Structure formats: C-alpha cells, structure tokens
Amino acid sequence: MSEAKAGSRPGERERVPRGWLKIVGLGPGSEAMVTPEASGVLEQATDVVGYVPYVERVTPRPGLTRHGSDNREEIRRAEQALEMATEGRRVAVVSSGDPGVFAMGAAVFEALEAGRPEWRSLDIQVLPGVSAMLAASARLGAPLGHDFCCLNLSDNLKPWALIEKRLRLAAEADFAMAFYNPRSRSRPEGFARALTVLREACGNARPIMFARAVSTPEERLRVTTLGEATPEMVDMRTLVMVGSSLTRCIPGARREWVYTPRSAS
Amino acid sequence: MSEAKAGSRPGERERVPRGWLKIVGLGPGSEAMVTPEASGVLEQATDVVGYVPYVERVTPRPGLTRHGSDNREEIRRAEQALEMATEGRRVAVVSSGDPGVFAMGAAVFEALEAGRPEWRSLDIQVLPGVSAMLAASARLGAPLGHDFCCLNLSDNLKPWALIEKRLRLAAEADFAMAFYNPRSRSRPEGFARALTVLREACGNARPIMFARAVSTPEERLRVTTLGEATPEMVDMRTLVMVGSSLTRCIPGARREWVYTPRSAS
Numbered sequence: 001m002s003e004a005k006a007g008s009r010p011g012e013r014e015r016v017p018r019g020w021l022k023i024v025g026l027g028p029g030s031e032a033m034v035t036p037e038a039s040g041v042l043e044q045a046t047d048v049v050g051y052v053p054y055v056e057r058v059t060p061r062p063g064l065t066r067h068g069s070d071n072r073e074e075i076r077r078a079e080q081a082l083e084m085a086t087e088g089r090r091v092a093v094v095s096s097g098d099p100g101v102f103a104m105g106a107a108v109f110e111a112l113e114a115g116r117p118e119w120r121s122l123d124i125q126v127l128p129g130v131s132a133m134l135a136a137s138a139r140l141g142a143p144l145g146h147d148f149c150c151l152n153l154s155d156n157l158k159p160w161a162l163i164e165k166r167l168r169l170a171a172e173a174d175f176a177m178a179f180y181n182p183r184s185r186s187r188p189e190g191f192a193r194a195l196t197v198l199r200e201a202c203g204n205a206r207p208i209m210f211a212r213a214v215s216t217p218e219e220r221l222r223v224t225t226l227g228e229a230t231p232e233m234v235d236m237r238t239l240v241m242v243g244s245s246l247t248r249c250i251p252g253a254r255r256e257w258v259y260t261p262r263s264a265s
Numbered sequence: 266m267s268e269a270k271a272g273s274r275p276g277e278r279e280r281v282p283r284g285w286l287k288i289v290g291l292g293p294g295s296e297a298m299v300t301p302e303a304s305g306v307l308e309q310a311t312d313v314v315g316y317v318p319y320v321e322r323v324t325p326r327p328g329l330t331r332h333g334s335d336n337r338e339e340i341r342r343a344e345q346a347l348e349m350a351t352e353g354r355r356v357a358v359v360s361s362g363d364p365g366v367f368a369m370g371a372a373v374f375e376a377l378e379a380g381r382p383e384w385r386s387l388d389i390q391v392l393p394g395v396s397a398m399l400a401a402s403a404r405l406g407a408p409l410g411h412d413f414c415c416l417n418l419s420d421n422l423k424p425w426a427l428i429e430k431r432l433r434l435a436a437e438a439d440f441a442m443a444f445y446n447p448r449s450r451s452r453p454e455g456f457a458r459a460l461t462v463l464r465e466a467c468g469n470a471r472p473i474m475f476a477r478a479v480s481t482p483e484e485r486l487r488v489t490t491l492g493e494a495t496p497e498m499v500d501m502r503t504l505v506m507v508g509s510s511l512t513r514c515i516p517g518a519r520r521e522w523v524y525t526p527r528s529a530s
Contacts, residue, residue: 025399032302035292035395074527098395100402102527106410109524113515121518126403128395130300130363137365138290138391145371147431149414149440158529166412169438173431175414250378253386259374262339262367264423 021085021122023105025098025129026057030215033130041092041127049081050094050104058094072156074104078111082119098131102152102180133178136211136239139221141250141257143209143241144176146264153194153240154181160190164197171201176247176260179240183231191240192231198242199226207243207258210234223249223258286350286387288370290363290394291322295480298395306357306392314346315359315369323359337421339369343376347384363396367417367445398443401476401504404486406515406522408474408506411529413441418459418505419449428455429462436466441512441525444505448496456505457496463507464491472508472523475499488514488523 022041027033042048048058052068060066069077078093085091095103105126112119137144149170155163170177182191198206204227212220212235222233226242234240243260250257287306292298307313313323317333325331334342343358350356360368370391377384402409414435420428435442447456463471469492477485477500487498491507499505508525515522 025403027300030302032305033300033393035298035300037295037297040297098399098403100399100407100409102410105403105407106524106527109406109410109513109515109522110526112517112522113513113524120515123519124522126406128298128399128403130393130395131399134290134363134365134393134396134399138288138363138370138393141374141391142365142370144365144415145367145374147414147416149412149435149438150409151412157527162529166438166440169434170414173414173434173438175431248374248378250374250385252377254388257374257377257389259371259378261375262371262422264427 018123019085019088019090021081021091021093021108021124023093023099023108023124023126024095025103025127025131026054026094026096027130028097028132028135028215029213033135033215035127035129038127038129044090045092046089047084047091048094049077049091054094054096074107075111078104078108079115081108082111082115082122085122086118095129096132098129099126100128101131101133101150132180132214132239135214136209136241137178139211139214140209140223140241142259143243143247144178145260145262146176146244146246147173148176148178150178150180152180153190154184155187155190156184160193163194167194167197168201171198174244176244177242181236182234182238182240183236185236188231191234195226195229195231202226202242202245206245207247207249209241209258210238211241212238214239223256283388284350284353284355286346286356286358286373286389288358288364288373288389288391289360290368290392290396291319291359291361292395293362293397293400293480294478298400298480300392300394303392303394309355310357311355312349313357313359314342319359319361339372340376343369343373344380346373347376347380347387350387351383360394361397363394364391365393366396366398366415397445397479397504400479401474401506402443404476404479405474405488405506407524408508408512409441409443410525410527411441411509411511412438413443415443415445417445418455419446420452420455421449425455425458428459432459432462433466436463439509441509442507446501447499447503447505448501450501453496456499460491460494460496467491467507467510472512472514474506474523475503476506477503479504488521
C-alpha cells in the first residue's frame with residue numbers, strides 16, 4: 001500500500017494516495033455468511049457507500065465514514081463512490097447478498113462507462129457474496145438443483161410485457177425459477193399478474209416457495225403450490241422460487257425439504 | 266450438544282450420540298471466500314465426505330476422517346454420509362462453490378427420499394457458499410446484472426435435445442447465461458454443438474466469457490465473442506457465461522469489464 005497515512009511523520013516522503021473501489025457482497029444477513037475477504041475489505045475502507053440498511057450492517061469505527069442513501073439512488077451512489085476513490089479514498093460499495101445479482105455491481109459499471117475518463121484507471125474489484133437466492137435455496141433443500149433462471153420481477157426498469165414473456169419462456173424451458181423483488185410499493189399488482197401467468201404455464205400443483213429475510217431474526221419460510229399462493233405471501237424482503245416440473249417435496253420427521261433432481265432423462 | 270464426548274469422565278451420564286449431516290459449500294477455491302459458518306462446521310465434523318479434490322481442501326486434523334470419492338459417485342457418497350450421521354457421527358458433505366448448484370445438495374435429497382425411513386429424522390442442514398457462477402461474474406464485472414439463467418451443459422443426466430431446447434429458449438428470453446460443465450471427458454463434442462446453437466440464436470458478435478478455476482492460482486479469464494470462441498477454450502474447470510443482447514464491454518486503462526445493465530426498457 002502506498003497510502004499517505006494521516007499520521008505519517010514529517011520528513012517522510014509524501015506519496016500520492018492510492019484509492020480503490022471494492023464492490024462488496026455482504027451475504028443475505030447473517031454475519032456467519034460474510035466471507036473473510038469481504039470482512040477484510042470493510043476493515044480497510046475509509047468509506048462505505050450503499051442503501052441505508054446495508055450500510056448499517058457495517059460496524060462503525062474511527063476513520064470510517066458510512067454514506068447511506070435511499071433506494072433507487074443507485075447511479076448517483078455509484079458516481080459518488082467512483083469520485084471518492086479518485087480522490088484517494090478506500091471505498092467499499094456494499095450490497096446485500098451478491099453485488100452482481102440485481103445489486104450495485106451493474107450500477108457501478110453503468111456509471112463507470114458513462115462517467116469521467118479518469119474513473120477507468122481506478123483500482124476496482126468485485127467481491128462476491130452468498131446471494132439471497134442461494135441462501136434461500138439452502139434453507140429449503142436444493143430447489144435449484146437443476147437448470148434454473150433468475151428474474152427481477154420489478155417493472156421499474158423494464159416493461160411488464162418483457163417480464164411476462166420471460167416467465168412463459170422459462171416455464172416452457174422447464175427451468176426452476178428464482179424471483180427477486182416480487183412486490184414493490186409502487187406496483188403491488190405485479191406479483192398477482194406473475195402468479196396468473198405461472199399458473200397458466202405450470203399448472204396449479206407446481207411448488208412455490210417464499211423465503212423472507214433468510215438468515216436474519218425475521219426469517220420466514222413457506223412452501224405451497226401455485227394454486228394456493230396469494231400476493232399477500234410476499235413483501236419486499238421475500239425471495240420467491242418456483243419448482244420445475246420435476247421438483248419434489250420430501251415430508252420428514254423434522255421438516256419438509258424441497259429439491260430438484262439432477263437428472264432430467 | 267448432547268454428544269457423548271470421547272473424553273467424557275466415567276460416571277458422567279452416557280447419552281445417545283447425536284449425529285448430524287451438513288451439506289457445505291466451500292466456495293470457488295480461495296480460503297478467503299469460505300464463509301465463517303462453513304469453517305465452523307468443518308472444525309466440528311468427525312467426517313468429511315465428497316469428491317476427492319474438494320475433500321482435500323479440508324485441513325486434516327486428529328478426530329477427522331476424510332472420505333474422498335470419485336466423480337459420478339454422488340448417490341453412493343450421499344448414502345454413506347446419511348448412514349454415518351445415523352450412527353451418531355458429525356458429517357460434512359462438501360461441494361465446491363454452492364452445494365445447491367449442480368452439486369451435492371440435490372444428490373443428498375435424492376438419496377434421502379429413496380433411502381431408509383430413519384434418515385428422515387436426521388438433523389440435516391445446507392450451508393450455502395459462493396458459487397463458481399457468482400465468483401466468475403465478480404471477476405469479470407457484472408455480466409449477470411440482469412435476468413439470467415444457469416444450465417448444466419453435461420448430457421450425462423439429460424438428453425442433448427433438452428439442452429439445445431433450453432439454449433434456444435434462453436436466447437429467445439434474452440437471458441444472460443451461465444454454463445457449468447461445458448466439456449466432459451466422455452462427450453468432448455458437446456460444447457461445439459452448444460456454440461453452434463448459440464451462434465444461430467444470438468449472432469456471432471455476442472460476448473462470451475470463460476472463467477477457469479476462479480480464485481485459485483490456476484485462474485484464467487478470457488472475454489471474446491461467439492464468433493471467435495472455440496471448444497478448446499473450455500475444460501472441466503471452466504465456467505462459461507454468455508451475455509444478453511444488452512451486455513456491454515468497457516475497455517479500461519487496467520482491464521476490460523463486462524456488465525449487463527439493470528435496465529431493459
């Protein structure tokens with residue numbers, strides 16, 4: 001590190017501070033699922049940038065400034081982070097889960113591509129995390145044990161027609177499916193429409209799983225069928241999964257497991 | 266824990282040993298990506314079961330038996346693990362990456378469903394890990410930053426016609442795509458056929474990425490186009506990703522980044 005430390009002694013050769021930007025996945029919520037490399041970066045950062053509840057997962061300490069911002073501020077937040085790194089600061093942009101899955105990864109690269117040329121010389125790194133999808137799948141068994149797809153059900157950034165088209169093609173491909181953002185405040189009817197499409201394409205008996213706030217004290221799991229599912233079963237913290245035609249439920253003495261077999265022959 | 270410890274004092278009430286089975290994701294390779302909960306389980310296990318190279322990632326210690334087995338032995342391995350847990354042992358079944366993505370998770374639940382009724386009373390838990398797909402995506406930027414699918418290209422357990430159908434539907438849905446097992450020893454021609462289908466469906470200019478052995482000393486990354494890609498660019502340790510129609514490459518001073526924007530409107 002060629003950092004010019006705040007406490008460097010006079011007479012020590014002044015060096016240009018070298019900033020960096022790390023895009024860090026914090027995992028789904030539990031500290032026990034934060035990777036050591038993510039924890040290490042958070043210990044070295046001078047600035048943490050992200051959506052307020054994620055920034056608050058980073059323990060405050062002297063020398064660390066936490067910049068929490070609102071949802072839907074992703075591009076402005078990414079620009080702020082890139083600018084601070086250019087100024088020589090060590091900036092961690094934090095996302096829940098994995099930063100590459102409907103999180104800050106794409107937003108930072110969008111800002112990088114559209115932004116100041118200097119930004120392209122920055123030391124940038126993406127640190128993966130355990131995504132909500134993988135954590136939810138683990139809690140339920142192995143529902144994504146065969147080919148699957150992962151969709152963002154929010155129509156903030158794409159037309160509803162595209163979501164519906166993708167749902168129908170995913171059903172035709174017989175993928176297991178994972179859905180992020182099933183219910184947004186602004187469009188509460190979206191998930192009801194998705195359920196209608198899925199019932200038409202997959203039938204009422206197909207398993208659907210709701211995994212809310214996995215690995216936090218608010219965790220709640222529910223396994224039901226498309227026929228029994230209702231829009232009230234999801235909120236903004238729910239990860240939804242729908243089985244393929246081969247997905248199976250195993251009733252057990254302790255609990256029910258859901259898995260998709262490896263074989264489709 | 267109601268373990269009957271090996272070193273328990275005479276006179277202490279003998280209790281029935283309570284075994285467990287934990288299906289553990291070791292992440293893509295680097296120790297820095299193993300979650301603390303996975304490390305904790307490996308410290309408590311009496312037995313580690315898995316494919317030889319993954320079992321060898323667990324440091325030997327007194328009191329731990331490592332049971333390495335060959336590839337394609339998944340069901341026999343799962344049965345062995347379930348049986349040992351029934352006998353009171355603390356068994357970790359290890360997978361590289363995440364156990365729910367083309368790994369031991371589904372195999373254990375297949376064995377559980379088909380096996381002895383006693384197994385259903387076992388204490389079973391799945392511990393997620395950073396999958397190869399997420400680690401590869403992080404190294405390259407954010408190529409899975411929008412809706413995506415994940416396919417196993419091996420035709421050991423499904424007919425090739427189904428793989429081809431899924432590739433065509435995934436292209437029609439305009440998903441970014443991640444592929445596991447692009448090239449198997451027994452069917453080296455499979456990936457060449459996949460490339461032909463993808464070129465037809467997505468065009469020669471579409472970005473394709475090869476990420477080999479991410480986070481290990483053998484890591485190698487390559488970004489090219491479907492038109493330039495050849496089957497020799499993959500081996501059994503390569504994770505392949507294909508962009509959606511919106512995926513972009515950013516040339517930078519240090520390196521090239523690949524990302525798929527969040528917006529499709």
